[in-house]
Amino acid sequence: MNNRKRTLIAIATSISLAVTCSQANAKPLLSNKTKTEITGATFFTGASVAGFIAGGPVGMVVGALTSVYFTEKSKKLDLVEDNLMETQAALATVENAAAHSYTVQEEKISQLEKATLAPLAFQVLFMTGDDELTQQDLQRMDALAQYLSDNQKLQVRLDGYADPRGTDEYNNVLSNERALNVVNALQERGVAAERIEHFAHGANKSVASQGDIEGYALERRVRIEVFANTDQQAVATSD
Structure with a gap:
């Protein structure tokens, strides 16, 4: 391994460690969505650097694509969870409406029965x-x-x-x-x-x-x- 490549590896390793330490010491003042985006970005940086170390420019591209994949997957999971919560809320609303409608019908039937005996x-x-x-x-x-x-x-x-x-x-x-x-x-x-x-x-x-x-x-x-x-x-x- 020539001196140029050793120097690049040392720099890449330092950058990866610095980014990781910076994330670990950050205060938890961000929302879940922001955390997800930052985590994806951090993973992107680390994966890119690691990819660069492993395979040069081609490895860096592979690492970048991998980080993007996991970031998008995390966003999709959050979207699915939000949709599930909305669906459950809508279902609860429908069930409540149906229960109310049933109660109203029962009251009407009871009133009709009483009217029959009036x-x-x-x-x-x-x-x-x-x-x-x-x-x-x-x-x-x-x-x-x-x-x-x-x-x-x-x-x-x-x-x-x-x-x-x-x-x-x-x-x-x-x-x-x-x-x-x-x-x-x-x-x-x-x-x-x-x-x-x-x-x-x-x-x-x-x-x-x-x-x-x-x-x-x-x-x-x-x-x-x-x-x-x-x-x-x-x-x-x-x-």
């Missing part, structure tokens, strides 16, 4: 001695039949009444006919017979004072009660 107010009133349903009553039967069609677990109880005028026999027949006419109206609208029960009470439940015409009017009626078939608990009553 009290109804159905009552049919009659003129004195009459058992026929008016046009307005038939419209109410339309609504009731639709409600029962939408809620197949519900059943209907009908109680017919009469005011105290007239004989007990007459009032018993009259209150029964009133209830039967409501039964027929519901069946004509598609409500199955086994879902309907009816009773006649005549004037036995009258609470109107004698001669109270307005009180009598409220007693000529069919009381409609809708209840759940599962537990026979009344859920809708009209008085």
Whole structure:
């Protein structure tokens, strides 16, 4: 080995050691990204010098390319990690949104179920001695039949009444006919017979004072009660 080459090797070695020592003594005040770039640059210098020592100019080029490769690879790993964190954050956001949406849907379903069991107010009133349903009553039967069609677990109880005028026999027949006419109206609208029960009470439940015409009017009626078939608990009553 000639003197020129020995001199170059000594200089290269000194430079490599100086760069390495300088990096080791530096204060950790840089960000991770900056550290990565400096580390790559240091590796570039060391690898270049080492390559130069090993193979002259060609070795230096190989060392430089190697340092660039590791620097770029480090950057790509950082990018992959950042993308992974962003993906995880987006996934967490989607999961939270889905959980919230599910909770909202459950609340809506619960509200609909409660609405299904909400009290109804159905009552049919009659003129004195009459058992026929008016046009307005038939419209109410339309609504009731639709409600029962939408809620197949519900059943209907009908109680017919009469005011105290007239004989007990007459009032018993009259209150029964009133209830039967409501039964027929519901069946004509598609409500199955086994879902309907009816009773006649005549004037036995009258609470109107004698001669109270307005009180009598409220007693000529069919009381409609809708209840759940599962537990026979009344859920809708009209008085």
